[in-house]
Amino acid sequence: MAEKLLEIKGVSKIFRVGGMIRGKKLVAVDDVTLSIDNDKPVILSIVGESGCGKSTLCKMVLRLHNPDMGEIILDGKSFADKKSYDPHQFKLDVQPIFQNPYESFSSRKTVDTYLYNTALRLGIAKNRSEADKVVDEVLKSVGMSLQVVKGKYPTQFSGGELQRVSIARALITRPKLIIADEPVAAIDASMKMNIVNLFKELRDKYKISFIYITHDLSTAYYVSDYIATLYRGCLIEYGPAKEIMDNPAHPYTDLLMNSVPRVGDKWKDATAMPDMEGKEYAIQYCKFAPRCPYATDKCRQERPEPTQMGNERMVLCYHPLTEKKA
Ligand SMILES: Nc1ncnc2c1ncn2[C@@H]1O[C@H](COP(=O)(O)OP(=O)(O)OP(=O)(O)O)[C@@H](O)[C@H]1O
Numbered sequence: 001m002a003e004k005l006l007e008i009k010g011v012s013k014i015f016r017v018g019g020m021i022r023g024k025k026l027v028a029v030d031d032v033t034l035s036i037d038n039d040k041p042v043i044l045s046i047v048g049e050s051g052c053g054k055s056t057l058c059k060m061v062l063r064l065h066n067p068d069m070g071e072i073i074l075d076g077k078s079f080a081d082k083k084s085y086d087p088h089q090f091k092l093d094v095q096p097i098f099q100n101p102y103e104s105f106s107s108r109k110t111v112d113t114y115l116y117n118t119a120l121r122l123g124i125a126k127n128r129s130e131a132d133k134v135v136d137e138v139l140k141s142v143g144m145s146l147q148v149v150k151g152k153y154p155t156q157f158s159g160g161e162l163q164r165v166s167i168a169r170a171l172i173t174r175p176k177l178i179i180a181d182e183p184v185a186a187i188d189a190s191m192k193m194n195i196v197n198l199f200k201e202l203r204d205k206y207k208i209s210f211i212y213i214t215h216d217l218s219t220a221y222y223v224s225d226y227i228a229t230l231y232r233g234c235l236i237e238y239g240p241a242k243e244i245m246d247n248p249a250h251p252y253t254d255l256l257m258n259s260v261p262r263v264g265d266k267w268k269d270a271t272a273m274p275d276m277e278g279k280e281y282a283i284q285y286c287k288f289a290p291r292c293p294y295a296t297d298k299c300r301q302e303r304p305e306p307t308q309m310g311n312e313r314m315v316l317c318y319h320p321l322t323e324k325k326a
Helices: 056-061 088-091 112-121 126-140 159-171 187-207 219-222 241-246 251-258 274-282 321-325
Strands: 006-016 024-037 043-047 069-072 092-096 179-181 210-216 226-231 235-238 307-310 313-315
Touching: 006 056, 024 056, 024 069, 024 274, 043 056, 043 187, 056 179, 056 210, 056 321, 088 092, 088 251, 092 159, 092 210, 092 274, 112 126, 112 159, 126 159, 126 187, 159 187, 179 187, 187 219, 210 219, 219 241, 226 251, 241 274
Parallel strands: 024 235, 043 210, 043 226, 092 179, 179 210
Antiparallel strands: 006 024, 006 069, 226 235, 235 313, 307 313
């Protein structure tokens, strides 16, 4: 077993937007480096406002996009190395959970069909009776059961219940890593905590690590072991969740934390400036400088290098707030 479960090393993704001739390059993910250890399962939340590159980064980890630069390594095997990379094993090891559970299941099929298909197709169960056991077990791990779910269609469940079924489906392969892209965004506020609590339970019981992409900082605060803040494709702050949220070092993380009200609320639109988006992505110096109250000439000339703060924290800023508070 490799020391790291996941290594994202200097990864970038560049899209061409606005047509071949007059189009521009958009660096949606810009030289991001992050990792998750193998010996200690964690919940790593990736936060940042709309369009900061959270989904693009996760799509690269799910192998739905290839990085244009850098490398992603899962359990010691580089995605780029076709010899060591086994697509079947990858499907078992890494499972996605998407935002809207009603879009994950067709309204014309009973939801247990999906669970049986996953168990049989991926070779987790050899026959129907083995699949019965596997499906019942995963449903019980999310507080449901085959008896309750069998024969029912998606519309017969609430959003929260159906998201539990999608989580059960992801558990069938006994994954090492689950990538949950805004899994509570389409769910009633009262149910959001139930779902994120489940992530904690599954982390502890089955030793699964989670990458939790969210706009919802209050659930991120509650559930995360680590937080990574993205801004215009750059990883601008990373570290233990409580430390970052209680004492952010990057002025942008500070801005986000100050706009967190309660479970289910997203950041206020005042923090987002969509008209600036394209321009900020193209900036070669600190991308947050145009909005930063502490920006100096240096910030407007050069891109900061990652600065380590203790063993586990990193900030991409010439003037971290902790320096000011010290
Ligand atoms: N396939 C694509 N082609 C061109 N541009 C894209 C593509 N996918 C994403 N982008 C752009 O890349 C940037 C990052 O998008 P991404 O969806 O990763 O952000 P996000 O942080 O996940 O946003 P949201 O929270 O709204 O889902 C955005 O400007 C987006 O418009």
